[in-house]
Amino acid sequence: MTAATATAEAVEEFLRKCEASGDEAYGAFRSVLEKLEDPSSRTQARVFLSDLQKRVDDSDECLNKYHFRIQDVVLDQYEDSCPIMVAGFSALTILFPSIGYQGRKKLTMMVIPSIFIPEDWSFTFYEGLNRHPDSILKDKTVAELGCGNGWITIAIAEKWLPSKILNPNPDAMSKIITENASEEFLYSLSNYCALQNVVVFPSRAVAIENALRLFSPRLAIVDEHLTRHLPKQWLTSLTIKGTDTENSSEHELTVIEAPRQSDLMVELIKKLKPQVVISGIGDFEAVTSSAFVHLLDVTREVGSHLFLDISDHFELSSLPSSNGVLKYLAGNVLPSHAAVICGLVKNQVNVFHYTGHLTVMLLQEEISVFSDQVIRWVSRFVYSDLEVAFVISEEEAIFKALSKTVEVLEGTTALISQNYYGCLFHELLAFQLAERHTHKEVQKHMNIHRDCEKAKSTEMIGFSRSAISVLNSAELSITETPNSGLIHMDVDQSFLPIPSLVKAAIFESFARQNMSESEIDVTPSIQQYIKSNFGFPIDINAEFIYADCSQSLFNKLVLCCILEGGTLCFPAGSNGNYVSAARFLKANIVNIPTESEVGFKMTEKTLVTILETVKKPWVYISGPTINPTGLLYSNKEMENILTYIIFELYYSILNICPTIFSMVIFLQQALENCGWEVVQSCSGVSMVAKPSAYLNKTVKISRHSAGSGEKTATEQIKLDDSNIREAIVKATGLCINSGSWTGIPGYCRFTIALEESEFERALDCIAKFKSIVHVVN
Template identity: 40%
Template sequence: MSFVLNAYCGIRFCCPDATHWEYVICILNPNPDAMSKMITENASEEFLHSLSNYCAIQGFVEDQFGLGLIARAVEEGISVINPLGIMIFNMGGRPGQAVCERLFERRGLRINKLWQTKILQAADTDISALVEIEKNSRHRFEFFMGLVGDAAYSALRSLLERLENPNTRKDARIFLAELHKRFDSKEASEKCLETYHFQIEDIYVEQYEGFEKRKKLTLMVIPSIFIPEDWSFTFYEGINRHPDSIFKEKTVAELGCGNGWISIAIAEKWSPLKVYGLDINPRAVKISWINLYLNALDDSGLPIYDGEKKTLLDRVEFHESDLLSYCRDNHIELERIVGCIPQILNPNPDAMSKMITENASEEFLHSLSNYCAIQGFVEDQFGLGLIARAVEEGISVINPLGIMIFNMGGRPGQAVCERLFERRGLRINKLWQTKILQAADTDISALVEIEKNSRHRFEFFMGLVGDQPICARTAWTYAKAGGRISHALSVYSCQLRQPNQVKKIFEFLRNGFHDISSSLDLSFEDDSVADEKIPFLAYLTNVLKEISFFPYEQPAGSKRFRSLISSFMRTYHRIPLTADNVVVFPSRTVAIESALRLLSPRLAIVDEQLTRHLPRQWLTSLNIEILWSISVIKRHAHLKSSYISVGFHISLKKRMSTSNPWSNLATNVYSQCTLLLSYSTKDIHYLYPTVYGCIVNFVVTRMVYSDLEVAFVISEEATMFKALSKTVELLQGNTAIISQYYYGCLFHELLAFQLADRHPPAQRVDEKAKTRKAIGFSSSAISVLDHAELSINETSESSLIHMDVDQSFLPITTPVKAAIFESFARQNIAESETDVTSGIKQLIHSSYGFASNGNTELIYADCPEALFNKLVLCCIQEGGTFCFPTGSNGNYVSAAKFLKAVIINVQTNPEVGFKLTEKTLANSLENVHKPWVYISGPTVNPTGLVYSNEEMKTLLTVCAEFGARVVLDTSFSGVEFNSKGQDGWDLDATLEKLSSNNPDFCASLLGGLFFKMLTGGIKFGFLLLNQASLVDAFHGFGGLSKPHRTIKYTLKKLLDLQEGKSKDLVNAIAEKKELLESRYKQLKETLEDCGWEVLEAQAGVSIVAKPSAYLGKNVKIKNDSSTRVIKLDDSNIREAMLLSTGLCINSAVWTGIPGYCRFTFALEESDFKRALDCITKFKSIVAN
C-alpha cells in the first residue's frame, strides 16, 4: 500500500498531466512453477494475492534483477502510447538506482525522478530469489536496516536550520550540549549510534592547544559519513609536522572533509584566513556545519573568540563539492590543499554511477568514504585515480607557491605513490609514515583482481607487527580466515616546481587533451633537465593552444628564432648582428655541405671529426701537421687563397642547465682563412671585431631530447645571407619548426633576465673589412639562384598571402596536436614506440601496391626534398640524365640544376592535363643515356590531376623498356577530393615483372606524410629503395638530416590511429578533404570570373591556371613616389600580383608549363578569403 501511496504522491505533486501510470511488481517468485497457473476469477485467494508481490520471468535481460515485468510493461507502453505521452512507474530501489534508470534509458526514454523515499519491505514478501542472484553474480541488491537513519538525519537537518538562524542559534546550541550530556559515557554514546543513528563524542588531540587551551573537539557523526579513525588521525599528525606558519592567514581547502573535524582543527590551531571543507556527500556537509557550531559556540550558546576577535564561523565554511569543483566554479585561489580521500576502487563499479543526493541510502553515502570510481587516469589501476584527479584539479586552483598535503595508503607501494605526484611536476616531502589496520568494512577484492591481471603486487602486512609485505591475494585470504591485515599510511607534502609553467601544461591537458595526460612525465633526477624541459613544454602547450596551424616561416628559419640568436650574440658576445644575419639549418653537417656546394672551393680543409657525414667522394687527406704548431690567430697567414677552413669551436656555454650541451662550428670563408680549434670564448670575441666572415654554429642537447639538433650560419654579408637562404630552401625545404621552438625557448631563458640596452651597441674595429672580396659562388649556383622562383622574403611590416608554398595552413586536428605534445612530454620512450617502418610499409602497400622484399630499404629524412636531392646526386654519380615532365615541382627542377645534374624536359600536352603519356615518354627517352624519370603521383604537383593505376602501369612499362630508374614522388598525394572511381595504385605485380625482365630498371618511392595526415608544419620524408646498388650509392652521400625521435613518435601515433580507423582522425581528415574540395571550387570560380583559364583538378592543394585575359597588357604599379609599368607575360605576372596586391603565386617559370601559374589553396580561412579578394583586385587594377 505504501508503494501505491508514494506513486500517487509523485503524480499529484509533480506530474498532474500524466497520461499513463502503472504500479508493477518487481520481485521474481521464489517458486517459478506457481506463476504458470491459469489466472482466473476462481483461483485461490493466496495465489491471486501473490500476483501483487511476485512476477514471472518475462524473457528480458532485466529478469535477473526482478525487473522483467517492468521491462515488458515499458515496451508494451511504447507500442500504444501517444508520441507525446508520458509513462510513470514505481520502482523499488532494491536492484540499485543505476540498474533501474538504465532499464528506461536503453529503450530511448528520457527519465525524471519525481520522488524518492524509504519504505519497509513487506513481511510476506520472500526475497530468497534475490539472494540466489547475489550468489551467482557480482551484483548486490540494496536494503536498509529500518527507517531510523533517515528519521534521525531529518531531525538533525531541522536542528541545523535552527543553528543557522541567529534568533534560534543559542537555544539550539544549548540543546546540543544537553544532548551530549545525555550520552556522555562511551557505552551510552555507542548505544545512541546504534539506536538513534547519531553520536556526539569528544576527539582528544594530543599536544593540541587552541586559543582556549582546549585539547579536544566535540563532534557529531552519523552512519552515512566517515567516522574519524586511524586514517584521519595519521593525516592530522602529518599536518602537525609542518611549522606553525603553514596555515597562518592562508586560504585552505580540505578534500573529503567528512564530519569536518580536520578543517575545524586547522582553523582552531593555525588561524587561517579561510578554510573550505569540501565533500561530495551532502549529509557530510550538513553534519560538518553542525560540528562547526558545536565548536564555535560554547555550551551556553555564546561565541568563542580567538586572539584576533574572530570565531570559527568567520574562518570555516563547508560546501558540497566533487573534489575542488566548488573552488573552481567560484574562482577561489587556494594557498593550501589538504586531502584524505578514498584510494580503493569500488568492487561494484555500477554502484559508483548512482546519483549522489541527500536522500541516497546511508550505506551508499558511507561507501563514498571507502571507495572511488574509475577516474580515467593511469593511476586507476592502483586505486589512486581519485587522488590523481585531486592533484590535477589542485594544480589548476592553487597559488603558484601553494602546498598540497595528501594522505596516501601504502598499498600500491611507495614508488607508485610518489610517482603519482612527481610525474605531475611536484616536489614531495614525506611528513609522516605509520601502519594502520585495514578497515574491516573495506573490500579489497578489486585489488586482488588487479593482481590477477597484471604483474603489480600491492603491499599489506599481517597485523601491525609484521614487517614482511604480502600481496593483496594473500592479504584477502588471510583476512577471510579471520586475520587482521594492515598497510602503510604516509602523509606527503607537495609543492609545484616551476609552478606557472606546470599550470600552463595542465590547463592545456584539461582543454580536450585529457587522454594523453597519462603520458606526461615531469619527474627528473637532474634539476637542470627540468629547468629546460618544463619551460619548453609550457611554451609548446601555449603554441598548440593559441595557433590553429603552424604559420609560414621563411626557409632561412623562424624570424623569432633568428632574432633570439642575434640577441644572444649581441648580449653575450658583443657581436652586432640582426635576424637577417642568421640562416638556420637542420644540422651542422647539412650547413657545411650546403655552404660547400654553394661556394665550390678548390680545397676545403675540414676537421676530421666533421667529415664523417660528408660525401665520401669529397674526402682526401692532406699532410698539414706543421700547422699544428702555429697559433690560432696567426695560422691563416700560412694558408693559400681559395681555401675554406672548417673546424669546431665551443663558444656558447649553457648558463642555465646541462653541462656544455652547446657547441659551435666556426667557418671563415674569405681568401685568408682561420682554422679555429680552441674551446674557449676568447677566440670568437677576438675574431669578430676585426673579421667579417661566416660562422656555422650548432646546438644539440644530449640530456633532454637526445640529439635534437639545429645549426645556424651567421654572415654579415647580405649576398651570402640571401644565397644561403635560397640554398637551404632548394636542398632542405626548411628546418623542423618545433626544433626551432625548443632552442628558441632556451635562448629566451638566457636572455629573459638580462637588462636591455645596458651597454652601447658593439662597433666594428675594421669597417674596411667589409669590402674584402669573398670567394665567389659556383657558376651553376649563380645561374640557378638568379633564375629560380623561390620564396619571397617578406619584411616585418608586410603581410603577404602565400599561395606559392607547399604547406598546409589548414587547422591542425586534435589527434595531431595530441601526438606532437605527447612526443615531447614522454620520457624513456622505447625504440619500438618510434619505429615507423611497419606502419609506412603498410601505408605504401595499401596505397600504392608496393611490396617489401629482401632488397628493400626504407630511408627517412626531415623532409622529402633532402631525399630527392640525394637521388639526384646518385644520378650524377652514375652519369645519368634526370627527366622531368613539363609541369613538375619547380623547386625540384631548380635543385637538380643547382647540383649540376644533366636535365631534359619531357614535353606534356594540355589535352591530357599535362600528364605523361606512353607516346610522349617513349619519344623523349629514345636517345637518353641512363635515364632517371621523375613522376609525381598519384597526385601531380602542381596540376592536381591524378594518375590512375592503369596509366602508371603503362608509364612504368615504357621506362622498363629503356632501363630507366623511376622516382615516384607521392609526397603530394593523400588528399584526393574529386577522383571517384580511382582506388589508388596496385603496382606490385607489374614492378616484379618489369624488374625481372630488365635488371637496370627500378622504381623508387619518395613520400611524406604531411599532406596525407594534414600535419601542417610537421614534415617527414621517406624513400623506398629496392635495388642494392642504388642503396649503396645513396648511402655514399652522407649529410642526411634524420627525423628526430619525437617526430617519429608523432607519426607512429598517427599511423596507428589511422590503421585502427580512429574516429577522430578519420573524421578530421574527411572534413579537411571536403574543405579542400570547397576551396578548389571557390578558387576555380573566382579565377574564371577574372579571366583565367583553369585546368580541372582532382586532388592535392594546388591548381594551375593561365592568365589569358592579362597576357600582353600593361599594369601600373605605384611605389611610394614613382609609378612602374609592367607589360604582363607568364613569367612576370607573379611580380606584378605581388607588388599590386601582396598575393604570392608561382609563375610559368616554376610550373614549367608555358603560360600557366600555380595557386595553392590550403590556406587559413581568412587568408583564403583575402587571396580571392586579391585576385579580383588585380583584375580591376589591370582593367584600369
C-alpha cells in the same frame, strides 16, 4: 566646452599621435606615466586612462592601428589594493590592479606591440606559481628570468611580498635596451626567430654540406670530426697532386680532412691555400679567443672563407662555461670572410628538477621550491633527436645566399624545432653575450673592419656559377615587400587544420623523455610496412635514407642519379622546387614536353621518344596526383609509363576532405570570373591557370617607403609571363608561382592548403588585381 567633451578630444588627439608609429605611441605613454607619477596630475591622468580604455578595446585592430593594446591579466582573489604604475624592464608598460568580474584581482596593462607582448607560456608559469601559499617568497630576494614586459614581476611583488626582485643581468640589459632605442631595434630584439644574420638549418651536417655546395671550392679543408656525413667522393688524403685550377671543372670539389688543433690547421692553410676552411676548436683552445683570432687572421691572408664550428662547446645553460668565440663576438664584429656554425648537438640545459612542475628560477639567499620533494640541480639532455643548427654571419650576401640555399635543398626547417630552440635562445643566450654592442656601434665597427679587410686580405672565391644561376632564377618564398600580411599560395606547406590524432602524437612526443634508442628507431616499422603492403623482401643490412621533408629526400635521389652518371627527365609542369634543387646540385636535366590538350600529362609516346635519346634516364613523375596541376593519371596511364621513373606518391585528399573540394570550386570560379584560363583540378592541393585577360596589359602599382610605409611613387608594369608574379605581390600581397616555376609557359600555380580566413583573403586579392588592371585599361 564641458569637461567630458574636453576629455574626449584629448583621447582622440592621443590616438592620432599613437597612430603615427610605435615610437610616437611610446612617447605618448611616457607623458602619461610622468603625469601618474606627479601627485598634482595623478587623478586627471587616471581618469584619462579610464576614458581611453572605454574608447578602445583589447583587440588586434587596436594593436595594428594605434600601436598599443590595453589587456587585462586576472591574478587572484583580493581584499584591497592600490594602483601600481611602473615602467617594465624591456619597454614602457603601465599596470594597475583593478576589480574584475567574479571578485578577482587583475592587472590592466598598456603594452606597445613592437617590443614584448605577454605570451601564453607566461600565464601558465604564473598559474603554477599561484597555486602555492603567499609565504613562499615573502622577504626573499628573487631573480626572475625571462620577464618579458615585466608583468609577472609586478604580480609577484603584489602577491608574495619578496624583499626585492632582481634583474638577472642588469648590466647587459642596460646596454642592450636604452631609453632612446628605436622601434625597429626593439622589434628586432624581440623577434628572435626572424632572419637577422642567422640562418637556421636542420642539422650541423646539413649546414656544412650546403655551405660547400654554395661555394663549390676547388679545395676545402674540413675538420676530421665534421666529415662523416659529407659525400665520400669529395674526401681525399693529405697527399694531393695538381692543385692548379686553370683546367679544373667547377664540378670538382676536393675535401682534405685535417686534425682539430689550431696550430696544425694553420700550417695546412698556409701551405695548401684552400678556398674554404671548416674547422672545429679543441677543448683546451675553446676557453679563450686566441685560437679563433689566429684562424681569422691566417684565412684572411690566404683568401679562404672560414666556417668555425662551436657546437661541442655551446651550452644552453644559464650557467655556461667560458667560451672564447662568444667572448670575441660580444666585443667584435665578425669579419666578412668568416661565419660561425652552431649545431645544438649537446642539447643540454641546467635546471632545477623535482616532482611536479619544472621551473628555472634563481633565488639569491636560499632555494625556495614549490614542492615538499627533494630538489637536485641536474644537467639533462632535452629531446636528443630534435636538432637544429645555426650559421651566423655579418656578411649580408653570405647569410642571404645560405638562407636561399637551405630553402632550395632542404625546404623549411621544422617550425617545432625553430620555435622550441628560439625560446631557449631568447631566455639563455643573454648570459653568454653580456657585453653586446648596440646597433649603431655594430654598424660603425663593420665599416672599420671592412676597410681593414680590403687592405690585408687576398681575393676570395664567390658563389659557384650554378648556385648563382639557381638562386637568382628560382621562385623562393617572398619575405621582403612593402605589403604586410602576405598570403602564401606559392609554398609547398599545408596550413590546413591538423587532425586531433596528429596533435596528440606531437604532444606525447614532447611529454615523454628519456626514451630508449629502440623506441626512437623507425626502421623496423618501415621494414614491416614495406614487406606487408608491397611484398618487397627487406635485407637486414639494407640502408635506409631518412629526411625531414620530401624535398630533402628527393635531393638524395638526385645525388644517386649524379653518382651513376644519369640524366633527370622532368615533364613540363613538374614541381619547380625539385627542378631548382636538381639544377643547384648540377644534375644533367632533360625536359619532357607536355600538352594542354591532355592536361599537361606525360604520355607514353612522348616518354619513349625522349628515352631513345637519353643515356641512363631517371624519369620524374608526380603521381597519381600531378603536382602542381592537380590532375590524375589513370591506372592504365601509370602502367604504360612506370619504367625508369622517380615515383613521388602524392595522395589525393579530395575524396576525404569536403572542405578542400569546396575550396577548389571557389578558387576556380574566382579565377575564371577574373579572366584566368583554369586547368580543371581533380585532386591534390594546387591548380594552374593562365592569366589570359592580363597579358600585354598595363597595371599601375604604388611604391611605398620601407620605413614609414608611405606612398612615394607609382610605377607602370606591362604584364607578361615573367613579371605577373611580382605585379600581383606588389599590388595585392598575394604570392603565387609563375610559369618559370611550373615549367609550363604562361601558367601560374596556386596552392589552396591555407587556413579558411587566408583563403578568403586570397580570393579578394584575385578580384582586387582584376579591378586594378581594368581601371588602367
